[in-house]
């Protein structure tokens with residue numbers, strides 16, 4: 470049990486009834502303690518212009534927990550820039566932006582890139598079936614129990630237990646409070662009821678914390694708060710249909726696969742292959758994209774995978790290239806006939822290169 474002094478009165482300048490060990494401990498703490506006034510609610514800018522408050526360590530650890538992954542290989546060609554500018558335009562108007570597009574076309578990478586470029590800290594959430602409102606806003610993580618013992622008068626002891634609920638903010642609450650940029654990836658995979666909390670954030674600029682009471686229940690959304698959401702156009706039939714009210718509050722930008730030149734540059738950035746090999750890869754993938762149904766179309770990710778396979782393979786003949794392409798394309802194949810069909814398409818696409 471840990472005892473804590475509760476009365477300020479001292480006897481001859483010293484607390485009474487302390488054991489030798491307690492006195493030693495108190496002296497050590499006094500000697501090393503740095504006195505700071507902590508203002509919990511007023512974040513300020515540090516020298517480098519970054520958001521910082523006197524709870525620096527706390528914020529740092531929160532940010533570290535939600536930091537977005539680095540995308541050092543990001544390629545910014547004119548068609549990527551155009552999309553980036555459209556996203557920024559709508560964010561500037563205060564609207565959240567929804568990037569929608571087929572699998573592997575570059576939605577998440579672009580959302581992260583634009584979010585980072587805004588210069589504010591970025592927090593992110595990945596939507597899925599099990600995400601709840603608590604995962605978005607936070608909640609009472611634990612109850613802290615503290616035992617107090619009043620040692621002020623000799624032989625008189627008073628003890629009491631204090632129970633304090635410990636609230637932990639999750640990414641949405643952090644972003645709303647401090648004006649961070651939120652990337653909510655695949656938001657449509659989350660149950661619409663869990664996303665309801667976003668409605669007032671986007672419209673009235675108020676975040677309601679349903680499990681809190683009184684004044685603490687409402688947070689005024691920071692003016693720098695921005696949100697970029699992504700969802701997969703192919704998945705719409707299978708996942709929760711996001712409620713109309715939420716979609717109505719979002720500006721949606723439809724992203725298709727990037728142009729041939731951009732995809733070539735992206736694959737080059739992810740592999741060290743010579744240009745003619747990269748062009749071959751993108752041509753084959755583009756050709757299959759034109760022939761396969763939507764749910765099976767290969768994205769930019771497939772181009773990168775083929776590139777990595779080719780770079781790692783010792784062989785450089787067409788047979789190796791064909792096998793690598795087939796292995797990558799076979800990912801959404803559910804029967805032998807399906808596979809044979811894809812093999813045929815890959816062969817034809819490679820033949821057409823000559």
Ligand SMILES: Nc1ncnc2c1ncn2[C@@H]1O[C@H](COP(=O)(O)OP(=O)(O)OP(=O)(O)O)[C@@H](O)[C@H]1O
Nearest residue numbers: 542543544571572573574575576577578735769770
């Ligand atoms: N502009 C870019 N620069 C560099 N790499 C990129 C770029 N855009 C996409 N990529 C790469 O292409 C691949 C697919 O991109 P990303 O994961 O962003 O697509 P997505 O649309 O979010 O896919 P999914 O629908 O599966 O979530 C990733 O490996 C990513 O690194």
Ligand SMILES: [Mg+2]
Nearest residue numbers: 576577578654
């Ligand atoms: Mg994605």
